[in-house]
Amino acid sequence: MKIRSARPSLVVLLVSIFLGLTSCVYFNTYYNAKKYYKDAVKENIDNESGQPKTQNYNKSINSAARVIEYYPDSKYVDDALLIMGKSYYAIRSYPKAKRKCEELIANYPNSELLYEARLFLGKTYIGMRRPDQGIAILNDLWLEGGVPMEIRLEGQRALADYYYENENYRQAFLEYHKILDKMKDNSLRADVRFQVGECHFKLKEYDLAEVEYARVMDEKPSRKRQFDARHKRALSLQKLGKLDAALKIVERLLKKDIYYTWYEFANLSKAGILADLGQYTEAIELYDRILELYPKSFTSAEATYRVGIIQWKQFNDYDKAKEYLDKVQSEKRQSEFFEPAAEIANNIQYLQNLNFSLDSLQLDVDTLSSHLVWLSEYQDTVLLDSVAFDSTITLSPDTLEQVSQMPTPSPELPEHLIERYGNPNLPSQGMPPQTQTGAPDQTGVTGEREIRLAPLPPDSIQVYKRLDEDYLALTEYRFRLAEHFWQRFENVDTAKVIFLDLVEDDTSPDVQARSLMSLYYIYKQTSPDSTGPDSLLYSIHDKFPDTGYDNWVRPKIGLQPLPEPVDTLVEAYLAAEELWLSEYRYVDAVAAFQDVIANWPDSDYAPKSQYVIAWLQERKLENVDAAMASYDSLISWYPQSQYVSIARKKIAPPPPDEPDSLEVLEDSTALEAAVVVLGDAPPGTGPPVMLNEEDDLLNYIHANHLYPLVASEAGIPGEAYLTFVIDVEGRPKDFRIMRENPEGFDFGLQAIEALIGMRFKPGYRDGEWIEAPMNQVVEFSP
DSSP states (O other), X not given: OHHHHHXXXXXXXXXXXXXXXXXXXXXXXXXXXXXXXXXXXHHTTTOOSSSOOOHHHHHHHHHHHHHHHHOXXXXXXXXXXXXXXXXXXXXXXXXXXXXHHXXXXXXXXXXXXXXXXXXXXHHHHHHTTOHHHHHHHHHHHHHSTTOOHHHHHHHHXXXXXXXXXXXXXXXXXHHHHHHHTTOOOHHHHHHHHHHHHHHHHXXXXXXXXXXXXXXXXXXXXXXXXXXXXXXXXXXXXXHTTOHHHHHHHHHHHHTOGGGGGGHHHHHHHHHHHHHHTTOHHHHHHHHHHHHHHSTTSHHHHHHHHHHHHHHHHTTOOHHHHHHHHHHHHHHOTTSTTHHHHHHHHHHHHHHXXXXXXXXXXXXXXXXXXXXXXXXXXXXXXXXXXXXXXHHHOOOOHHHHHHHHHSOOOOSOOOHXXXXXXXXXXXXXXXXXXXXXXOOOOTTSOOOOOEXXXXXXXXXXXXXXXXXXXXXXXXXXXXXXXXXXXXXXXXXXXXXXXXXXXXXXXXXXXXXXXXXXXXXXXXXXXXXTTOSHHHHXXXXXXXXXXXXXXXXXXXXXXXXXXXXXXXXXXXXHHHHHHHHHHTSOOHHHHHHHHHHHHHHOTTSTHHHHHHHHHHHHHHHTSOOHHHHHHHHHHHHHHOTTSTTHHHHHHHHOOOOOOOOTTSOOOOOOHHHHHHOOOOOSOOSSEEOOEEOSOHHHHHHHHHHTTOSOHHHHHHTOOEEEEEEEEEOTTSOEEEEEEEEEESTTSOXXXXXXXXXXXXXXXXXXXXXXXXXXXXXXXXXXXX
8 A cells, every 4th residue: 555655646746846847947047038138238337339248138038039939838938028129129139129029018918027018119119210109109108007117217218318319408308307306216316317417518508517417426326427427517617617627626536546447538628628728738748648548549539639729729830730630540530530630631731732832833933033034134135035036037047147156145143043043054053943842931831842843934935924824823822822711720810811912912803803702701700790891892893893793792782783694615514414413314414515525625624524425425324335435535635634544544455365374363353343242131220331441442543543633743632522322232323423622623523433443231221231322422632
């Protein structure tokens, strides 16, 4: 009896043990999923990299998935679904997060986790850039009865964060305030109060921001939040002009070892405050120290930019300013200061080029003037110059004999001329020097660069002709210099002095008129209530009647405008361009450009039109034979055009075949440039991107001779801003030139050629590649 009664007991015991072990296994699997998720959240609290740390989130997803797969009837399945949804949300895999939240809501309508699943579904919709659906869910959670308070608060916090990230700071401020007094967790309340301060700071309400940052310390902020609040309070005081108080807070932060991790930000702010206090030398020393301690960082990039600005604005040292601004890219190209630094550096380079051109012209004027002295003093007037000789004398034996008997110039020249220009009678010295090193001019921005002058004319007539050209060029370049100081550097005083001087210079009436117009705008900006600018309008009207300048002035002084002349050449070219760029009627565009050439064959628009015809035939109409013929015509008809170098490259014969004895590898360059091997599109949404680096683009421009010839030879940098479409296979199309700077060199057309040779990854949405627009600035630097 004892033996028989023992068997059922043993079976029951074994079954109990098995069920207990099974229960322990799936609980442990769920426990691991929950633990990995908590660890992931903890390690991402102070993560400022911009990308989540994903290892523990992925472990959490895998453990939760095992619970669902192996124990589908357990009570932890809804928990596992929520953990997966929250983890996918955290690593920004929004479509998967959405799917898991919806599975929980659909399959477990009575789950205690239902509200939290709806919360993360709303946050996921916002992450997927479907804010209307997300905001509706979060607002329902706030208004609906029975929703736990922590869910309601987290939903409103997510809503407030969404408004803040989308720069709707007023709405974000209201949402943060809605939950601030309802939060019991002091640490979370400290975070929200800090965000309230951030809203005020973004709205430039620095007095209110300073108060909110100070109140953060009344809560229980984390160490990082303590530093952030005190640091931003100092920046608010700096904006309010309370520099001593701001400096005290920053220096106090730098004395506390617990904030050592964030010293770089405090040092950066301290340097900025020192600069605002006028202690520029101390500020630069601290910025340079930051460069040593934190190289290749966003902090060092900003420090480099700030030093460049100080060197420019405070010390007027353009060379030093450009040196620092050029370094921003090497410090951290992704920095927000990269583009403004590059723009200012380009403006300084342009200023240096202008000054160099002015130096070159002035040197040419001085050299030509001295050459005139030499011609008048040491070349006998009986010796006819080359122009007069060729045009007026028919040589006869008697005439030749007379010429041979004429006295030659004395080899003895005044010492000051020999010292400066050399002795033309000595081959070793030759005529006045053709090169000279230019010294810095009054602006202090032109470093030593070799100036190369054109050969001196052989006679006075050509000397006077070149002097007239130089004087016209000098006035034009001086106008550009003044315009650059005014518009790019906001140096109105220097610009006014130059414009006023040009108004008195009669060399170029066009420059006179433009200078008066510029002075009018300057006075309107600086003295809007003054009647002084009106007198400039009447000066333009009186000095330049019945011109385009007069027509501009007339409505401002109560006169009827002049009848507008029609420039049929420009109209015809623009109409052809419209057919090409806006209507995409390439055949009609070719015909229209051909009409431009036929009607105005000697205009500047003719070679440009011929180049566009060839480009359209090659790129859009895919008629290679016609394109080659058009390139050949361009070379024949317009041999001096800047487009000829490109055309010659297009029609050049292919390189000779390699000998059979050598192994010839297939050239896949063109294929690689045009085709990108695409796998599955990632989840979420993303724009198209160029896979090449900016340096690759610039190298491609130079390697393929795409730098406009005139600009390249003059050392003129440029840029073109383009908008175009990247198709689903990563190919660019439908280009539009939005802006060229400077205009007139065809940087836009060459930029299109360069971008066609680049590699792109298309945009994507919800796991699929899509056709999407893209913008790109293409820079040209010598």
